[in-house]
Amino acid sequence: MFSEHVQSRSEQQAATRQKVLAAAEQLFRTQGFKATTIRQIAAEANVSTGTVMAVGGKDTLLVSIFDTWITSVHNDRHTELAPSTTTATTEDVLKLFVPFVGYFALDPELSREYTAILVRGNHESVIFRDLALALLAELETVLARSPLPRSQVGPGARTIYLAYLGLLMTASSGAITMPDAADQLRQTIDFVIAQPNGKQ
The missing domain is CATH 1.10.10.60 (Homeodomain-like)
Incomplete structure (x- = not known):
């Protein structure tokens, strides 16, 4: 009872x-x-x-709204990242970020407010803790199927993840457009996968 x-x-x-x-x-x-x-x-x-x-106050509510949505994307993706034998390409890696870039592009003003709150550092976000680990694990799963040597999969995932965060923050501030951010992220992924020591 x-x-x-x-x-x-x-x-x-x-x-x-x-x-x-x-x-x-x-x-x-x-x-x-x-x-x-x-x-x-x-x-x-x-x-x-x-x-x-x-x-929570308005800042906390906004962080919770974004974090809840981002968490649901990661939770829904567990089945989508099933093992595959095909070689992963830049586009395969980029697909991991498409929902997030799309969500941030949906309302640029609100995205700016969200990133400003995070930059001020007064509110904790799971995107720097649990969700960072989830996205890094997803990146490693896909990069393990790329031409990158096993020893470079972890560093490659971290490089792409940090580039993604930086580009997302830059685009949310209005310094570049979301399409430009997506294009620069594609270039970063190309660079990581196509490094000389990444070729078989």
């Missing part, structure tokens, strides 16, 4: 959190991050402002 009560309470908290995040995302995207207030998010989610603040 007690465990059922705890479980339903935990499920209720998770459902409330999702409702708050959905309301925040909808408002952030329709009227802008800066124009949206906690009071508006509470009204949209049909909860109190205290309930919204229990989930």
Whole structure:
């Protein structure tokens, strides 16, 4: 009886959190991050402002929205990265990043706010911890099928990952366009895979 009560309470908290995040995302995207207030998010989610603040302030909500979506992409990809005998190409590696680049390009202003929050360093994001490890593992899985020698797979994955983060931050700041960032990432992947010591 007690465990059922705890479980339903935990499920209720998770459902409330999702409702708050959905309301925040909808408002952030329709009227802008800066124009949206906690009071508006509470009204949209049909909860109190205290309930919204229990989930987090605006910065925390935005980081959670992005991190939740990015986490779902990685979770959905476990089955897509099944072992293959075909040699991996630059395009195979680039496919790992397509959902993320597309998501950031969806709303450049919101993406800028997200990266600005991360750069300020006041809010932790799973993209630098758990999700970094997940993406590195995915990169290594694909690069293991490329002409890169086994000893270079790990360093190659880290090089591509760091280039991706840098380009994403640069594009989100508006310094370059997302298509340009994607093209530069393709060039980086080409460079890593086509190194002389990577040729068989």
